[in-house]
Amino acid sequence: MADRVLVPWAQNLENAPAGIAGDVFAGDGEPAADLSRVGFYVVPYGRGQRLELMEHMPGLRAVQLLTAGYERALDHLPPGVELCNGRGLHDASTAEHALALVLAAQRELPRWAGDQAAHRWEPHYTRSLADSRVLIAGYGSIGEALEARLVPNECDVVRVARTARPEQGVHGIGKLHDLLPGASIVVLTAPHTPETEGLIGAAELALLPDDALVVNVGRGPLLDTAALLAEKGRVRAALDVTDPEPLPAGHPLWEAPGVYITPHVAGGSDTFYPRARRFVDEQLRRWAAGEPLANVVRSGD
Amino acid sequence: MADRVLVPWAQNLENAPAGIAGDVFAGDGEPAADLSRVGFYVVPYGRGQRLELMEHMPGLRAVQLLTAGYERALDHLPPGVELCNGRGLHDASTAEHALALVLAAQRELPRWAGDQAAHRWEPHYTRSLADSRVLIAGYGSIGEALEARLVPNECDVVRVARTARPEQGVHGIGKLHDLLPGASIVVLTAPHTPETEGLIGAAELALLPDDALVVNVGRGPLLDTAALLAEKGRVRAALDVTDPEPLPAGHPLWEAPGVYITPHVAGGSDTFYPRARRFVDEQLRRWAAGEPLANVVRSGD
Numbered sequence: 190m191a192d193r194v195l196v197p198w199a200q201n202l203e204n205a206p207a208g209i210a211g212d213v214f215a216g217d218g219e220p221a222a223d224l225s226r227v228g229f230y231v232v233p234y235g236r237g238q239r240l241e242l243m244e245h246m247p248g249l250r251a252v253q254l255l256t257a258g259y260e261r262a263l264d265h266l267p268p269g270v271e272l273c274n275g276r277g278l279h280d281a282s283t284a285e286h287a288l289a290l291v292l293a294a295q296r297e298l299p300r301w302a303g304d305q306a307a308h309r310w311e312p313h314y315t316r317s318l319a320d321s322r323v324l325i326a327g328y329g330s331i332g333e334a335l336e337a338r339l340v341p342n343e344c345d346v347v348r349v350a351r352t353a354r355p356e357q358g359v360h361g362i363g364k365l366h367d368l369l370p371g372a373s374i375v376v377l378t379a380p381h382t383p384e385t386e387g388l389i390g391a392a393e394l395a396l397l398p399d400d401a402l403v404v405n406v407g408r409g410p411l412l413d414t415a416a417l418l419a420e421k422g423r424v425r426a427a428l429d430v431t432d433p434e435p436l437p438a439g440h441p442l443w444e445a446p447g448v449y450i451t452p453h454v455a456g457g458s459d460t461f462y463p464r465a466r467r468f469v470d471e472q473l474r475r476w477a478a479g480e481p482l483a484n485v486v487r488s489g490d
Numbered sequence: 491m492a493d494r495v496l497v498p499w500a501q502n503l504e505n506a507p508a509g510i511a512g513d514v515f516a517g518d519g520e521p522a523a524d525l526s527r528v529g530f531y532v533v534p535y536g537r538g539q540r541l542e543l544m545e546h547m548p549g550l551r552a553v554q555l556l557t558a559g560y561e562r563a564l565d566h567l568p569p570g571v572e573l574c575n576g577r578g579l580h581d582a583s584t585a586e587h588a589l590a591l592v593l594a595a596q597r598e599l600p601r602w603a604g605d606q607a608a609h610r611w612e613p614h615y616t617r618s619l620a621d622s623r624v625l626i627a628g629y630g631s632i633g634e635a636l637e638a639r640l641v642p643n644e645c646d647v648v649r650v651a652r653t654a655r656p657e658q659g660v661h662g663i664g665k666l667h668d669l670l671p672g673a674s675i676v677v678l679t680a681p682h683t684p685e686t687e688g689l690i691g692a693a694e695l696a697l698l699p700d701d702a703l704v705v706n707v708g709r710g711p712l713l714d715t716a717a718l719l720a721e722k723g724r725v726r727a728a729l730d731v732t733d734p735e736p737l738p739a740g741h742p743l744w745e746a747p748g749v750y751i752t753p754h755v756a757g758g759s760d761t762f763y764p765r766a767r768r769f770v771d772e773q774l775r776r777w778a779a780g781e782p783l784a785n786v787v788r789s790g791d
Binding site for chain 1: 582583586587589590593594596597598599600602603604605606607609610611612613614615616617618619620621638639641642643644735736737738739740741744750751752753754755758759760761764
């Protein structure tokens, strides 16, 4: 019987309930495990995802991903196998980086880094996050995590999502143009879909007040790069994702005035691993107890 | 009768209760006011403090400072005049900058700024604030404002002040050596006094775990510069205040590994002015109503 698990961390086996046995495969080399006996496969995180291995597991009943995206996994998923994703595991890391970008832009941290390199001590007053109004576009679990971090900074938060949820104070995307003129900071946390592509273009940037800040931790194509460049610094930006991505050397965005760039690192911090390991522990406990798994994105029925 | 006020912002006169009249003096040039009629003087903020003017106000009954420090004002304060300081007006700005420095160091923002200048897109995993333990040394009103901003970032906060306040979970400074080994981040928010000078020296740095971060938004001399340099990057630092200050060009701290510097800008952001103006409005209202003023640091009796 295919009753064994294949997990990325030895700790998951150590913490597993009685009756759960298996092997560790972190994505390096080949798994030292009898694939025919694997019933639950936790796909390694990072470059060594090895999605195709599931095609060599005839007894497979469930697959756990550690990413939120799961489209590529569907191409390899055998019929009747349940698929779970890693929704929520990156929220804390991404929200934390979004907050870091907001604060860095408002308090001019990139400027001070340049001044440090030049041994220059020239203080001046800066903008602040306090007293600003922050519009979160694509308000979901990352937006919630970001809002929790923004509120004690004494700023207002305006929530916008695809669909209005009036009972939760969430505006629908149709209200975006009405809301942009009152926002001094806009944070994009939406996924990339046909509806969100170009969500912030020339028309939307034009509605923002002078010196507003657009932060993108969603996906590059949410923000129209050419339209941002055309603003010539009137609207500032702090971008963890870009279009194109990776941004090639020589691209004008690198040197655009008021634009600060980090190389798609919002989700990738030490925050992720303990949360991911704990989540796998919990899934194994559910698996052993015969309970429904969490984060199911395709049923095994 | 000396019944007029001298305030730094016209808005204060516009918002003043009936019966309050006076003049605006923002610190530039000389005040266009009859100093003999000034009963309440709000000292302008910034370089044009003009503390000595109070010696030319024979009817003066109260002086309001917009700074927390008031030692220099005492040198000019006539007998019998009440003195109020600006305690709390900088808390939001300073706590916000301290949070920005913590996040910048953990998420490597200075590195990404350098990579942007070099058109380099080379992501890697970083540390996070989440899951860390932050020790606030000098836990007072700024520490409280910082803690409020840290907690939703999913980290533990340890409070240390001169005097233990067990009912509020505040450890006394005598426990510092016991607490340092468990802290991955230490934020210094204490004032500079004989007791706090060298609060973090070689012995304290040695107690911190490898790769710990020391953030200083208090005063430069709280942290022993030579001891920090001797760590050669084993302990990182993000410093808004330095010793000496301003830091001269060529000083080794500018290029010390793992040290990030901003030029004493924590308190100086847009956050300050609206809070300061509102506070002056409130003091004028109390003054007009004959109520006790807030933030009295020397009584007029």
